[in-house]
Amino acid sequence: MSCADMLAEVRAGVDKFIAIRRDLHMHPEKGFDLPRTSALVKRELESYGLEVQTGFVPCAVLGVLRTGRPGKTVAIRADMDALGMQDLKDVPYKSQNDGVCHACGHDSHTAILLGTAKYLSDHRDELKGTVKFVFQPAEEGPAPGGAKLIMESGVLDDVDVIIGAHTQPRYPAGTVIYRYNEMYGSGDFFEVHLKGVGGHAAAPQNAHDVITTAAQIINAYQCVKARECAPMKSSVVSVCSVNAGVLSTKNVLPDELTFGGTFRTHDDATRSYLSKRLEEVANGISALNGVKCDFKLEPLFPPFGNDNEVTDVIRQAATDVLGAEHVVEMTEPFMGSEDFAHYTKKIKAAFFLFGVGNEAKGITAYYHNPRFDVDEDAIAPTIAVMAETAKRLLGC
Numbered sequence: 001m002s003c004a005d006m007l008a009e010v011r012a013g014v015d016k017f018i019a020i021r022r023d024l025h026m027h028p029e030k031g032f033d034l035p036r037t038s039a040l041v042k043r044e045l046e047s048y049g050l051e052v053q054t055g056f057v058p059c060a061v062l063g064v065l066r067t068g069r070p071g072k073t074v075a076i077r078a079d080m081d082a083l084g085m086q087d088l089k090d091v092p093y094k095s096q097n098d099g100v101c102h103a104c105g106h107d108s109h110t111a112i113l114l115g116t117a118k119y120l121s122d123h124r125d126e127l128k129g130t131v132k133f134v135f136q137p138a139e140e141g142p143a144p145g146g147a148k149l150i151m152e153s154g155v156l157d158d159v160d161v162i163i164g165a166h167t168q169p170r171y172p173a174g175t176v177i178y179r180y181n182e183m184y185g186s187g188d189f190f191e192v193h194l195k196g197v198g199g200h201a202a203a204p205q206n207a208h209d210v211i212t213t214a215a216q217i218i219n220a221y222q223c224v225k226a227r228e229c230a231p232m233k234s235s236v237v238s239v240c241s242v243n244a245g246v247l248s249t250k251n252v253l254p255d256e257l258t259f260g261g262t263f264r265t266h267d268d269a270t271r272s273y274l275s276k277r278l279e280e281v282a283n284g285i286s287a288l289n290g291v292k293c294d295f296k297l298e299p300l301f302p303p304f305g306n307d308n309e310v311t312d313v314i315r316q317a318a319t320d321v322l323g324a325e326h327v328v329e330m331t332e333p334f335m336g337s338e339d340f341a342h343y344t345k346k347i348k349a350a351f352f353l354f355g356v357g358n359e360a361k362g363i364t365a366y367y368h369n370p371r372f373d374v375d376e377d378a379i380a381p382t383i384a385v386m387a388e389t390a391k392r393l394l395g396c
Contacts, residue, residue: 001126003036003320007384010119015381017118020044020375021111022093028082028100028107032137032146034059037080037110041135044193048121050133056153063117063133064187071129074393075162075347076386077340078113079106079139079146088370103372105167105356111133112165120390127195129394130359132159134372143300147342161310161393162349164340165382169366170347171328171355173378176385178352179330180306184269185236185264187337190216192282198255208290210257211244216289218242218259219280221368223262228277235265235274236335241258264335266303275299304341305333310350310393322381354382 001009020040029037038059045052045063053062059080082102087095117133127190134156138146150156168177192212199207217237225237244257263274279295286293318327330353343349357363358375365371 001263003384003388007321007381008389010115010384011232011380013118014115014383017111017379017383018376020114020329021107021374021379024107024110025093025102026096028095028097028102029081030084030100030140030178031142032058034080034137038135039188041110041114045117045133046119048211050117051122053155056155057137057149057220059137060146060150061135062155063135065117065121065124065127065131065133067124067127067129068307069128069393073130073132073158075132075134075156075159076113076116076390076392077134077136077162077343078109079136079166080110081106081137081140083140083227083368085296085368086370089373091162091373099303103369104367105372105374106139108167108356108374109165109313112382116386116390119383119387127391127394127396128168131390131394132156139289141300143298145300145339145342147339151342151346154345156347159347162343162345162347163310163314163386163389163393164351165302165386166338166351166353167356167374167378168353169357169372170366171353172357173355173375174322174381175326175328175355176314176352176382177320177328177330177355178311178315178318179306180301180308181313182266182333183330183342183351184304184333184338185266185335186303186341187262187264187301188271188275189260189262189298189299189300190278191258191260192284193296196255196290198367199253201251201253204253205359207253209253210255210291211253213286213289214257214259217282217285220285221278222372224274224277224281227340228274229270230300231266233267233270234335235262235267235270237263237264237274237278239324264337267283270300271303301337301339301341302345304338304344304351310348314350314352314385314389317392321388331383353377354385
């Protein structure tokens, strides 16, 4: 079957998967608590005649397509979880769960992978080897995220190659964006809890000031990044919240303060160094100021880069399915993090993006925005690209 015929066949059946995407969007679930979502996925996979596994990670679902012919084992991953935020869109499929919203496109990821599973199942006689469809919880957290636990479960120990994809609202529907080498940064969080001695603002000599201590630590963090990390090893240290005192009270030095943030890098050694140095700096400055410090590190996702051979397969499959004018190279890595990184540490892997924006339809909001939406014209092209990529990775 030609790529044009494949795309036409997928388009003919795409309404089913648009309906699934809207159903998931109306009933979003968070973290590892995805009973309705995972039940829907399990039901669909079983209706395609696939072997289905559950119970290895809370609410994760694995669909297995065994062709009965020897060959490689290829996995395709989709994340299923939503975010803890309000849906402010005025659409018929607006979230019905207060304070929970698919504002990152994981509903479309799930629908697309179900569409890919349906297509490959319908054409299993043309395939060889095994395909594993990985439906993952908790990409958005909580720690340690779903990918790490799935890798530790052993259900992917026999996988030769894994691919995944994510929405990209900066590009129009029907566009595939690929990237060689480094793609996403690490993602780690920290909290600093300071305990000093409060007092009257007019007599700071009688206090141990947690606010000036925090200011010194925060400033020093930027010096660590700028003066201790190699300039060609990109990194970011961002403090994103500071909490102390009462705003309406202007003459009291508080005795406690907390601040927190994140640090990102594309380099494993830099990640390890920052993990150590941020704690050392916080403890050292606090001790100089007579303040007690409790530093908490929450390591989440390592950095990852794509396998270039697998990326070549994605690029060529997308070009043949959609045309070269709809395939774009991502020329710089992104400092955002993705727990797909855990798969890349043990399996040959690559990740790509697919456009979901449409200015004419008013679909322009970026990720994690309460008005984020997906141009559903992206669903059929992405199913076709994912299925064609899987076929080529299987050697078919």
